[in-house]
Amino acid sequence: MMRRHTILGALLVICFSLSKAQRIAHQYIIERRAESSISFGKDENAVNNYKVLGTIQLGNTELDLIEFPKNLQSSDEIRLLAQSPNILGFQINSTLTSRSCNPNDPLFATQxxxxKIGANEVWCFGNSGLSPEGDTIAIGVVDLGFNINEDDLFxxxxxxxxxxxxNMKDDDANGYVDDYTGYSARAGIGDDHPIMSHGTQVLSTIGARGDNKVKLTGVMQKVKLVPCSANTSFDMMDCYVYFMQLRKQYMRSNGKKGGFVVGTNISVGIPDAFPTEYSLLCGIYDSVGINGILNSCATINDPYDIAVAGDIPGLCPSPYLITVTNTNSQDRKVTAAGYNKVHVDMGAPGEDIPGINSSGNVEPVSGCSFSSPHVAATVGLLYQFCPKLTTLAKNQPDSAARLVRKLIETCSDKLVDLTGITATGSRLNVYKAFNCLMEYCGVTSPERIAELHYTLSQGKLxxxxxxxxxxxxxxxxxNVTGQVVLKSIIPANPNGASNIILDISYLPQGLYIFTLNDSDGKKSIKFIKI
Structure with missing residues (x-):
């Protein structure tokens, strides 16, 4: 058995996502030499009813789980343990709390x-759907139609x-009439979207509401999805201009109007088509991109080289467009999915993906149509964490879009199946992209100096x-005798600073030493409990 020094659940509160462990009253784990016995000296009669609930052999020492009588105060219990000559160390006993960041949606286990892409790892660091400056992150979605009344999307x-x-008016003077819940480019007015399953399933992959005990979750548990229904290439261009106008209006009004659209997804397209035939459409991506919007598109669901077979928008040569092919749960490229070592940028999961259809039912869906939304959602997810990225997005939006593309494509998982047939040879990995973003954000900068500052108030350190x-x-x-009275672990925080709050109300008065050990070494501060 390996020796563990971490407490089973100290009353440690980390302000960015730990649940409080529940201390078990009157129970302590003590360490003593194997040949010694528990002794409380003159206080033996006061605790003659203590119970040993369990013992663990640990080399030359033993760990006992003991329980004091319920009539004792915790301060008396701590004093007795601290003064016992045979006790080498002790700590409170607590229940364990789950540190999983998986949401409570009933069908999440099927997702x-x-x-595979590490989304559940990134969720541990935040699911607000907001930038560090409080901007509500939005993702535009172009498709044939959607059910915008679906309960896990609404x-x-x-x-x-x-x-x-x-009301048939352009109330906000953005050039669009009644665009309350997105825009119907098919109708050229309003938000009366045709009810279709494909678009609804795409929406659910990007941003079904997470951790709400309903159905499933999207890659972004909280986000604002901007649906735009289209039926022709002209409609498609109209949608992108709409997204761009929302972003421009947001920037001009300092967030009072429009939307902070940072990414888009399109899982429909034109087969057997080339950029020479659709130069105006392909040019839209550059226009959108220089306004800070990074776009993701699904390539064809056929086993062909798209440079030969044709694919619009997949072949559009824009630095603001990521073309995505389909991979399965075994990290193999799906046979019926397009490829090209220049024009198809990367892969993402898209086979047997649980999606919500227009009737509100969850069913497995497959195709590049569901690979691309994973990438589009990743764009939005990354904007939650780095103030430096938010500043860049507002001052140099085109550079922000290019940076996010670089993070997504460079910080990914290399796959043999994608090598030589995609530009990166990689499959999406959100967690790796997140870690690369943190490096860019300066959280890991070696020039920064680790600091500790403390305050004492109302039994809290x-x-x-x-x-x-x-x-x-x-x-x-x-304590001053070197005995451990609390041990725990602080998880990593992507924002750098951590606010650690320790309950020390149960400790007797006296001098104590707080220690923190990380890769920079051990730091300690002394404090007096009054």
Missing amino acids: WSME LNLFHNYGEIPD QVDYHPTRIEAADVGIF
């Missing part, structure tokens, strides 16, 4: 792609609150910790 749909629904890199750290509190 294999989320773990809360994540974009609403243009500058518009009064169905609060420590402000500014690490030099993203990593977990060990913390502990020791």
